[in-house]
Amino acid sequence: MFKKIGLFIVIVIILLIGVMAFNTFTNTPDTLVVEVVEMPAIDIDAVTMRLSEAVRIKTISTGVDDPPASAEFDRLHLLITSSFPLVHENLKREVIGGHSLLYTWEGSDPSLPPALLMGHMDVVPVEPGTEGGWEEDAFSGAIKDGAIWGRGTLDDKLSVFAILEAAELQLTAGFAPKRTLYFAFGHDEEIGGENGARKIAALLEERGIRLAFTLDEGMVIVQGIMPGVEEPIAFIALAEKGYLTLKLTATTEGGHSSIPPRTTAIGKIARAVSRLEENRFPAALKSPASDMFDALVPHMGLPLKAIISNRWLLDPLLVSELGKGGATNAMVRTTTAVTITEGGTKDNVLPSTATATINFRLLPGTSIEDVVAHVTDVIDDPDIDITVKQGNEASRVSNKDAEGYRLIEKTIQETLPDVLVSPGLMLAGSDSKHYEAIAENSYRFLPMRFGPEDIARVHGTNERIFIENYVEIIQFYRRLMENTGG
Numbered sequence: 207m208f209k210k211i212g213l214f215i216v217i218v219i220i221l222l223i224g225v226m227a228f229n230t231f232t233n234t235p236d237t238l239v240v241e242v243v244e245m246p247a248i249d250i251d252a253v254t255m256r257l258s259e260a261v262r263i264k265t266i267s268t269g270v271d272d273p274p275a276s277a278e279f280d281r282l283h284l285l286i287t288s289s290f291p292l293v294h295e296n297l298k299r300e301v302i303g304g305h306s307l308l309y310t311w312e313g314s315d316p317s318l319p320p321a322l323l324m325g326h327m328d329v330v331p332v333e334p335g336t337e338g339g340w341e342e343d344a345f346s347g348a349i350k351d352g353a354i355w356g357r358g359t360l361d362d363k364l365s366v367f368a369i370l371e372a373a374e375l376q377l378t379a380g381f382a383p384k385r386t387l388y389f390a391f392g393h394d395e396e397i398g399g400e401n402g403a404r405k406i407a408a409l410l411e412e413r414g415i416r417l418a419f420t421l422d423e424g425m426v427i428v429q430g431i432m433p434g435v436e437e438p439i440a441f442i443a444l445a446e447k448g449y450l451t452l453k454l455t456a457t458t459e460g461g462h463s464s465i466p467p468r469t470t471a472i473g474k475i476a477r478a479v480s481r482l483e484e485n486r487f488p489a490a491l492k493s494p495a496s497d498m499f500d501a502l503v504p505h506m507g508l509p510l511k512a513i514i515s516n517r518w519l520l521d522p523l524l525v526s527e528l529g530k531g532g533a534t535n536a537m538v539r540t541t542t543a544v545t546i547t548e549g550g551t552k553d554n555v556l557p558s559t560a561t562a563t564i565n566f567r568l569l570p571g572t573s574i575e576d577v578v579a580h581v582t583d584v585i586d587d588p589d590i591d592i593t594v595k596q597g598n599e600a601s602r603v604s605n606k607d608a609e610g611y612r613l614i615e616k617t618i619q620e621t622l623p624d625v626l627v628s629p630g631l632m633l634a635g636s637d638s639k640h641y642e643a644i645a646e647n648s649y650r651f652l653p654m655r656f657g658p659e660d661i662a663r664v665h666g667t668n669e670r671i672f673i674e675n676y677v678e679i680i681q682f683y684r685r686l687m688e689n690t691g692g
């Protein structure tokens with residue numbers, strides 16, 4: 207009997223290894239070959255000068271309560287109008303919400319649903335105290351070492367200007383779109399987009415417009431961050447995580463510290479925080495993070511390839527490994543980050559209240575309500591009041607098999623042939639969320655090439671774009687316009 211069971215186990219193990227090996231070695235890249243398209247040359251000096259000039263204009267978004275500097279936006283609008291005369295002549299231009307711009311490039315075939323390309327004209331300020339760390343002043347637009355330097359060169363004036371450069375070049379070449387194209391350039395993305403993107407989307411909705419897709423900033427081309435993949439990868443984000451800030455307030459009796467009660471307000475908050483850190487949200491590998499692995503695994507090496515090719519068996523192992531990293535953890539989990547605690551003002555006085563502010567980033571599929579329920583449950587303390595300070599839900603997950611995604615993917619393959627394409631999940635937020643109601647699909651991708659250290663330049667010190675890459679971005683948009691139907 208024992209012999210029989212032993213034999214059975216051996217057979218099962220052999221079969222299992224066989225299936226796993228089969229799954230691993232048949233997981234090869236698609237051999238679909240897209241031909242590289244040689245785009246006509248660009249006047250590199252001219253496009254460089256225009257972006258450099260745009261960087262010098264201080265369209266800074268400081269805070270929700272700080273109105274944007276009108277004069278600076280007026281200057282930027284003037285620069286745009288004078289730099290792109292054919293765009294100005296041939297496209298309808300509307301100013302919305304004070305300083306946002308909406309361009310309509312009427313297509314010849316009204317049966318094709320329109321597409322909307324996005325960017326934003328505002329930038330974040332330079333964090334006080336970090337000015338000295340800049341190799342070139344943040345608003346100099348300096349051209350040095352093959353790069354354009356300053357705020358907006360990565361986030362996100364480059365995308366506004368690259369789209370306009372591409373349109374101007376296409377108009378010069380006599381291109382006329384079949385599909386109506388919209389360009390939407392917000393002026394307050396960095397503070398939520400309430401006056402810009404939200405109002406543009408509301409106006410389009412009022413006009414009964416349904417978009418095939420939107421393309422906004424979001425993910426980029428990265429190299430050297432995905433273990434086992436050497437090629438640069440273009441991540442087209444299908445979704446963005448939600449954002450929620452909760453404030454916890456513990457209230458107890460105050461009094462003198464010489465006769466303290468058993469539990470204090472600060473003690474209660476400390477307990478709540480510690481319980482939340484111990485009880486993280488469960489991790490799970492779901493779309494779009496799972497789509498990313500599906501797309502990239504054929505390019506990976508062992509042992510990762512074997513593990514991901516056999517998710518039917520090894521999923522718990524994979525999810526637990528991903529949950530240990532920083533960025534990979536954020537892809538598989540709604541994250542919890544305690545950002546502020548307050549309580550107490552004097553050595554010998556017990557504060558009657560103490561607070562903690564906690565920032566959550568929600569995976570698609572987890573709602574604000576779910577998070578509040580989880581927090582209430584985990585803290586389990588009636589003396590702690592939980593209030594929502596700020597929040598927006600995670601986006602929907604866009605379709606990676608839809609026409610819009612395929613057009614973007616094809617455009618990348620045609621103009622950036624060294625790059626792999628993969629779906630992705632954006633961990634930060636963008637203006638795209640405002641268009642959800644009127645867009646079939648929303649994609650978030652800009653073909654900037656990032657090494658491991660470049661992400662810190664976004665909203666950070668020494669923001670700059672290599673001119674060579676900027677030219678690639680213009681060519682990408684130019685080809686995309688053709689691919690959407692010309």
Ligand SMILES: [Zn+2]
Pocket residue numbers: 326361362395423
């Ligand atoms: Zn941005």
